[in-house]
Amino acid sequence: MAEQAETLRRTPLSRDRILRAAVALADGAGIESLSMRNLAQDLGVVPMALYKHVANKDELLEGMIDLVVGEIDPPTPDTDWKHGVRQRILSARQVLQRHPWAPLAIESRNMATPAILSYLDSMIGTFRAGGFSVDLAHHVMHAMGSRILGFSQELFDASRRAGRSGTTNPDPPTALPPEIAARFPHVAEIAMAASHDDTSVLGQGCDDQFEFEFAMDLLLNGIERLQQQGWTSSPGRRETSAASHDA
Amino acid sequence: MAEQAETLRRTPLSRDRILRAAVALADGAGIESLSMRNLAQDLGVVPMALYKHVANKDELLEGMIDLVVGEIDPPTPDTDWKHGVRQRILSARQVLQRHPWAPLAIESRNMATPAILSYLDSMIGTFRAGGFSVDLAHHVMHAMGSRILGFSQELFDASRRAGRSGTTNPDPPTALPPEIAARFPHVAEIAMAASHDDTSVLGQGCDDQFEFEFAMDLLLNGIERLQQQGWTSSPGRRETSAASHDA
DNA sequence: AATATAGGTGTACGCCGTACACCTGTCAAG
DNA sequence: CTTGACAGGTGTACGGCGTACACCTATATT
Incomplete structure (x- = not known):
């Protein structure tokens, strides 16, 4: 009877439960x-039990990524490509912010998972439906790079670390240590300006969301301009980029 | 005498030699x-010997990154910001292509190394000298993201793998397996077009260098436009990106 | 000649992923 | 009702990892 209780107490393992x-x-x-x-311990099970449901740790990671990417909102129908892409990317961003480990996990694997492929495919579809040539859609996907998945890896990040460890972000502004400020004056200048983010006139400090949208719109606007002027890949001058390296 | 010979045969360990x-x-x-x-084996030494010169593996990685980043060309003096930045970034790209492990190593650490900070600092300096406001320089650095370091992580990469293992890239075009092409028609369409890279009229196939410069110039041109029209951070409509979310 | 110190050595610990043999409960066929 | 296959959880063990810690041994200093 104790055995029965124990048997019933925990739902049996399954790939989905593991992921x-x-x-x-x-x-x-x-x-x-x-x-x-x-x-395994979290699941109340012995480590080797997991291997009855996933082939190895790499496949586990792949499954986790697919689960996460599956959380991204489906495309909004009946919008122009620009807003459609914009909304989809912002949704991806929200999702990946809930799972801060995911960007690195995605980047460090060498082949795209099915869910990612499907996401990319539908985004290409949006561009194509918006009148983009195959070529332009191709280059545009490259240009957006990882931003398409809602992340742009920040070089000095500090957020991507562990999950909730008590207080979330109790750091005071932490003006950089003076000997660093001296060595890197321009970095210091920006950090200084950004830390005056008491909603001062010129800015929201270093607001991640702002920076993300700034870059995304910079790209989207540039792309729109290319597309409106009927971009084709100008076979003549192949050594220079086709994104109208104007000067 | 055998001892002497052995002692002399190998240069003594040093942090630099290790890195x-x-x-x-x-x-x-x-x-x-x-x-x-x-x-340690490569150096003909016992593993623990390394710890007399580097604190731990993480510090080893940091030193490796600094060594690599130090290979990037210094800024070209007497050029306008746009060409200066462009050249520097292309130099960074060359360097990081020699060390394919570096992008991931850089991204996965949470604090920038001194050499990276110094590189970023001098690039911000270029923007500032070109007349950019602190704010604009800040946003622009974010917008360029990892491209500043010469890499834009590709989602389906295949190159970042091991080092030279005999033949470098003997893959035939490898048209995607048909069941994948069926599930992801738009991806397939692009892959198809890109594999016709027998210098056909519309393109160099999926030429990494082209894609990189395409995206970089898209950004640089957009940035130039912002700067020429005297961009300031438009405090009025803060919920929307300042990169002229125009439509 | 005595001693401190820098730098290479050897052993050992706890973690990791996972191969492989084993057990056990369920369920279908005889 | 028995039997046997099989799905799924268990236990043990192996090789690899980073690295703590005690040790040895040349060289440099007093």
């Missing part, structure tokens, strides 16, 4: 805590 | 082969 637990573990404790052993 | 050997190992055998044990 969800893995995502939760990575979200909560950071990707570096995601080991087969830790994951 | 260079580590870079060589990562270049040649892939970053996943870079273990303290392998590295």
Whole structure:
């Protein structure tokens, strides 16, 4: 009877249950805590049990990525390509912000997962439906790069670390240590300006969302201009980029 | 005398020698082969000997990154900002192509190394000298993102793998397997067009260098336009991106 | 000649992914 | 009702990892 109770107490393992637990573990404790052993423990099971449902850790990661990418909103029908793409990317961004480990996990694997391929495919579809040539759609996808997936890796990030460890971000502005400010005056200047973000006249400090949209719109506007002027890949001057290297 | 010979035969360890050997190992055998044990073996030394010169593996990585970033050409004096930035970035790209493990290594650490900071600082300096406001320079740096360091991570990459393993890239065009082409028609369409790269009229296929410059120039041209029209951060409509979300 | 110090060595610990043999409960066929 | 296959959880073990810590040994200094 104790045995029956125990048997009933935990739902039997399944690939889906494993993937969800893995995502939760990575979200909560950071990707570096995601080991087969830790994951098994969270599921009340012995490590090798997982291998009855996933081939190996790499396949586990792949499944996790697909789960996450599947959270991105489907395309909005009946909008022009620009707003359609914009909304989709912002949705992707929201999703990947819930799973801070995902950008690195995605970047570090060498082949796209099915869910990513499907996402990319539908975005290309949006461009094509908006009148883009195959070529322009191709180059545009490259140009948007990882921003298409809602992330632009920041070089000095500080957020991508572990999951909730008590307080979320209790750092005071942390003006850079003076010896660093001296060595890198321009970096310091920007950091200084950005830390005056008491909604001063010139800015929202270093507001991630703002920076993201700034770059995305810069690209989208440039793309729109190319498309409106009927861009084709100007076979004549192939050594220079076709994005109207104007000067 | 055998002892003397042995003592003389190998230069004594040094931080620099270790870092260079580590870079060589990562270049040649892939970053996943870079273990303290392998590295020590390459140097004819016992693993723990390394720890007399580097604190731990993380610091080793940091040193490797700084070594690599130090290979980037210094800024060209007496050019306008646009060409100055362009050249510097193309130099960075060349460097990082020699060290395919570096982009991921850079992205996966959470704090910038001194050499990276110094590189970023001098690039901000170029923008400032070109008449950019602190704010605009700030946003522009974010917008360029990792392209500033010469890489834009490709989602389906295939190159970032191991180092030279005999033949470099003997793959025939590898038209995607038909069941994938069926599921992702737009991806297939692009892949199809790109594989007709027998210098057909519309393109150089999927030429990495072309894609990189295309995106870079798209950004640089958009930035130039912002700067010429005296961009300021339009405090009025803060919920929308300042990169003239025009429509 | 005595001693401090820098730098290479050897052993050992705890973590990791996972191969492989094993057990056990369920369910279909005889 | 028995039997046997099979799906799925278990236990043990192996090789690799980063690295703590005690040790040895040349060289340099007093």
